[in-house]
Amino acid sequence: MENKNESLEITNNELEYGNLIDLRSSLQVELNDILDELSSIEEDREKLQNNQYLEEAIQDIIWDQVQNQLAVQIGEEFIKDNNGQKLDLRKEAHIQTAENFEKGLIVTHNADRSIYEDRYKDWQGKFEKDEFGNIRTHTTRSGKTVNTIKKDAREFLDKNRPKGSKEKGTDMDHTISAGEIIRDSKVNAFMDEDQQYAFANSDINLNEMRASVNRAKGSKSVPEYLDYPNSKGQYPKDNQNLTELEEKQMREKYKLAKDDLDKKIDEAEKRAIQSGKKSRRKEALKVTGKALKAAVLQLLTEFLREIVKKFISWLGEKEKNFGTFIAKVKEAISNFMSNLSHHVLGVGQSMVTMLATSIIGPVVGTFMQVWTFIQQGWRSLTEAIDYLKNPENKNKSTSVKMLEIGKIIVAGVTAAGAIVLSSAIGVTLLSIFPPLAVEIPLLGSLSGLIGTFMGATVAGIAGAFVLKLIDQMIVEKQIDELTNKKIDKYNDKLIVQDQMNAVEMALVQVDKMESLSQMEDRHRQAGKIMRDELSFLLEEKEKNDNEFTEIDALLAELMD
The missing domain is CATH 1.20.58 (Methane Monooxygenase Hydroxylase; Chain G, domain 1)
Structure with missing residues (x-):
């Protein structure tokens, strides 16, 4: 046991x-x-106390605003240099076609725009219209619906032309009739009235004809006059005793005149196409130059960002001299070159912003400011949501939550304020010192550049100051919480x-x-x-x- x-x-x-x-x-x-956990808490406390991350966020707001504003400004400069017209490289914006001319669609970016507008206006003025302004039409012998021409519309073609012979009983007939010329959209799009007159009364188109036949033919084309009967069912050979020889001669003359007119129209249309291509190419080169300017300025601001960052770092050092400053500049250059691929992406973004401004107009500037506001606000909002969703922050005070939301408003005001200040400063500087209007190649006016940089900087600093105050309040509360947490641990x-x-x-x-x-x-x-x-x-x-x-x-x- x-x-x-x-x-x-x-x-x-x-x-x-x-x-x-x-x-x-x-x-x-x-x-x-x-x-x-104690080590992590200590790291968080250090991060909150030195606020370096806040300085970087503030600088990002300033520089992003500068870059957006510069890109928008270059887009606006393009519109100004493009005679107030937005970017449009579509063919129909530069090359006038007869089809579009007939529909009243006139090229918008060709230097000949006013010419085509005047031609279209004059052309439309030659037709009869009803009380609603719609063109009156009628049906021809062949059953074709055509516009009804005003009685006095052909006067410009009849002025000072040969009239025929009373003794012979003949008239001078337009083989291609005045009605055909007036109704033809190609003729009116690509030939002015002097050119139309020259063709209408040329030797190949103006021919002597029996007066009765000429008056019976009227403004009808030769094929329609010869091949279709009148309302009584009569053909020219019936009511005008038109011989086979006369009919054959009329058809031959018509073919010759039609070929000559088509040739003249083709030549005029080719000139219009060449003019349109030249206009299109000129606008493409112009926007390419602006895109290059946007790229240069983007890289310049990225480089300046690195310089400013290192300069601020240099100011914080105990030993400040020219040698240490040069060392910081070299570091900035090294950082800029090492992040060149990232900067190239930024160049692409600036070029897109510039092109959007060129295509849509100055409203893009406002949109970009709103977008900056949304972007900064969304960033702060997501940070606040993440903060609230974090289980560790569940019991944090309501004041901290409200302060986080306040950051959204401040970021938006900062972004919106930059454009107002940039414009105001640029105009003020120009009024005080007109020589600042001098244009710098690829960079624009000196006053505009100074205004852009100063406006964005002032707005950014003001926003940064408010953001820092808000964040400092949040930081102090978070430090207190971390301190209590540290004591508990x-x-x-x-x-x-x-x-x-x-x-x-x-x-x-x-x-x-x-x-x-x-x-x-x-x-x-x-x-x-x-x-x-x-x-x-x-x-x-x-x-x-x-x-x-x-x-x-x-x-x-x-x-x-």
């Missing part, structure tokens, strides 16, 4: 020892986690350390008890060995004593 109790006691001791070892390992893991650390000390003491006690138990077992085993040895010795002694008694008896017997 005693051995059973001893065995049970040993087993319990082993279990307790194993539990203590596990507990010590668990407490060590917990302690390491607490130390890591220190308390947790002390508790865990006390628990670990208690576990170590318990382990020492267990080791001590185990050592005593082991010593008792050894003593017990030593006593048993000693008893066994003593019993053995006594047995040996008794055995030896018996042997000596037998020997003594034998000796006594021998002596007797």
Whole structure:
């Protein structure tokens, strides 16, 4: 029974020892986690206290605004240089076609725009219109619907032309009739009235004809006059006694005149196409130059951003001299070159902004300011949402949440204020010092550049100041929270350390008890060995004593 109790006691001791070892390992893991959290809290406190990240955010707002404003300004300059017209490289904007002319669609970007507008206006003025301003039409012999020409519309073609001979009973007939010329959209799009007159009364188109035939033909084309009967079902051979020879001659003359007119129209149309292509190419080169300017200014502002950043860093150093300043400039150049691929992406964005302004107009400037507001606001909003969704921030004060939302408004006001200030400063500088209107190649007017940079900088600094105040208030509250959290973690650390000390003491006690138990077992085993040895010795002694008694008896017997 005693051995059973001893065995049970040993087993319990082993279990307790194993539990203590596990507990010590668990407490060590917990302690390491607490130390890591303390280190993280300290890093967060440092970040909040130095506010370097705020300075970078503020600089980003300023420079992004400068770059957007420059891109928009270059787009506006393009419109100004393009005679107030927005960018449009479509063919129909530069090359006038007869189809579009007929529909009243006049080229918008060709230098000949006013010519085509005048031609279209004059052309439309030659047709009769109803009370609603719609052109009146009628149906010809062939069943074709055509515009009805005013009675006086052909006067410009009849002025000072040969009239024929009363003695011969002839008139001078327009083979291609005045009506055909007036109604033809190609003729009116590509030939002015002088050119139309020259063709109409040329030797190839103006021919002597029997007066009765000429008056019966009127403004109809030769094919329609010859091939279709009048309302009585009569053909020219019936009511005008037109001979086969006369008919053949009319058809031949018509073909010659038609070929000549088509040739003249084709030549005029080719000139219009060449003019349109030249206009289109000129506008493309113009916008390419502006795009190059946007790219140069984008890279320049990126470089200036690096210079300013290093200059601010230089001002914060204890030792400031020309040598350290040059070193910072070299660092700025190195950073600029190493991030060149990123800057190229920025160039693309500026060019897109410039092109959008060129295509849509100055409204893009306002849109970009709104977009900057949305972008900055969205960024702050997402940060605020992430902040609120973070379980660690669930119990943060409402004031901190409201301050985060306030940052959205400030960022938007900063972005919107930059464009107002840029424009105001540029105009003011120009009025005070007119020589600032001088144009710098690829960069624009000096007053505009100064206004852009100063406006964005002033607005950015003002916004930065407010943002810094808001963020500083948030930082102070967050620092207080982190400080309290740090204190709590220190308390947790002390508790865990006390628990670990208690576990170590318990382990020492267990080791001590185990050592005593082991010593008792050894003593017990030593006593048993000693008893066994003593019993053995006594047995040996008794055995030896018996042997000596037998020997003594034998000796006594021998002596007797």
